Amino acid sequence: MEPNHRNASITTPLVILMLSVPCLTSCGSTKETPKTPAAVVAPVGTPVEIQTPLGLPPVPIPPGNKPTADTIALGKKLYYDTKLSADDTISCASCHGPAHGFTDGLPVSTGVGGKLGGRSAPTVLNAAYSPVQFWDGRAGSLEDQAGGPVANPVEMNMPHEVVVKKLNADAEYPKLFEKAFGPGPVTLEKVQMAIASFERTVIAGNSPFDRYQFGGDKKALSAAAIRGLGLFKDPAKGNCVKCHTIEEKYALFSDGKFHNLGVGMNAEGELSDLGRYTQTKVEADKGAFRTPTLRNIAQTGPYMHDGSAKTLRRVVDFYVGGGNSNPQLDKDIKKLELSGREREDLVAFLESLTGEVPKEVLP
Amino acid sequence: MKTLAMAALAIALAACSSAPKPAAEAPKADKAPVAKPDYFKVDASTAGSVHGKIQFRGKKPARKKIDVSEDPMCAKMHAAGLFDESLVVNPNGTLANVFIYVKSGLEGKTFEPPKEPVVLDQKGCGFSPRVIGIQTGQPLNVSNSDPVTHNIHPMAQINRAWNQSQDPGTEPLKRRFVQREVMIKVKCNIHSWMRAWIGAVEHPYFAVTGANGAFELPDLPPGDYTIEAWHEVYGVQEQKITVKASSKEEIAFTFKGE
Missing domain, CATH: 1.10.760.10 (Cytochrome c-like domain)
Incomplete structure (x- = not known):
């Protein structure tokens, strides 16, 4: 274990350096660098502050995904859009809808083709404050979480590459993504970031x-x-x-x-x-x-x-x-x-x- | 599962160098699972029986009303009040809810557990029946016929104690007891007044008295037996009896009140 550990500590700064170099070189110029590996995706607009009601602390925001009016609006559109499911029947809101406190009022949820999930849909309300997501904590952030149900065969049943292809071919989405994240195609990462930013505004307090x-x-x-x-x-x-x-x-x-x-x-x-x-x-x-x-x-x-x-x-x-x-x-x-x-x-x-x-x- | 667990225990015991002697019942073979036990077959041509009644002497105490305010649904079911049933004296002067069983005399014989489950229902915010007997290894089904949630809690001392919540309309819980235990007190963790008692014995010679206070232990092989009678309030009494071939023996127990 020891030698491995030493290796890891040496390579870590290198990785950070490699990631930062493309950004340093590309940020100043308007020229596209499409082949740049691991380009950092980030919202392009001005970050907005999420107002919290009485009884809630400030919403934790990951440094790489500060919410903007555009990412929140895009996330909201995605959240309520059934296009994210394989047969255009299920949206995030189908199981996490406002009529039931951002759940669905059912013991377990019904996904594409009437398939039943294994656990009860948790509320999205104040999920922004949870250090981990899902009942078993398998996602470390709202961004990670957002991709899960889309691909889950008993939920929205749409492989990620299919979602991305569908959204890229859509009449509206590509320009909304460009407005929110700058030039470039729709990617899964951007979908997840936008939905997460919207979800950070789904908060309840002042009870x-x-x-x-x-x-x-x-x-x-x-x-x-x-x-x-x-x-x-x-x-x-x-x-x-x-x-x-x-x-x-x-x-x-x-x-x-x-x-x-x-x-x-x-x-x-x-x-x-x-x-x-x-x-x-x-x-x-x-x-x-x-x-x-x-x-x-x-x-x-x-x-x-x-x-x-x-x-x-x-x-x-x-x-x-x-x-x-x-x-x-x-x-x-x-x-x-x-x-x-x-x-x-x-x-x-x-x-x-x-x-x-x-x-x-x-x- | 049980045989596997026993085998594992046997291995664990054998592996421990300081263990003075292996358990007598533990199989010698280190991995061969124990074959189906050699169940004792009662010879119908010589089997006898023991029967009798449980008499009650003394003043019959007034029944106590139970406070059911913990649950408004239970209170609604018992508008006229729910009464304590720890002592039920029958109109004919006998006692109900007495558990009678063969305490000794069957040593060395192994009896096949019935596949038919014993049912303990939760109904009207009480257990029904209040006293049940069960053979070790026989299935126990706990059902909930009430519109409220119960949490059955058999407070076993020898067997494993457990408690489990049971919502209305859910399937019966299925459990077994593995060792003799007379009696296991059963509570509901949600409704403090609810009480049942389970007598678990490793043979089929047990009975619980009902509305006529009578009991019968049929198909007993000839032999010398100790019969014990247990009552929730008055404790235990025992009597020795010899059952000869094809004989019908009668014994009577009397519990005295105040």
């Missing part, structure tokens, strides 16, 4: 909870929701905040980590989906899934990675029951001692997390 917690409006929550918030935070009661985090100045309601609750057990008591383990092959990750945000949760049912919990009350009951026992059960999942009223209070609190979505992100 009754935010106005109560961060806005100083003590009348924003009902008495039941205020009691529910107390239970949500109380380590001896709900202890929900352990994973569904609330910070001093904002709340994402997710630690961005992976936990095993025992969801998705078959009748014999075995995990039917190994979740994070499929990516890491680490035993402790078996059956662990990424903590989802709870924002706009009242709109995004059914719940859990397999859509097995139909209502928020069922979700609360699931946690009261201590999940499903299995060797990898998270150490913080325990039977909860909550009275009937306390269970209802938690539901009332969860219902107070529905916030505003910017109207610009709607179709």
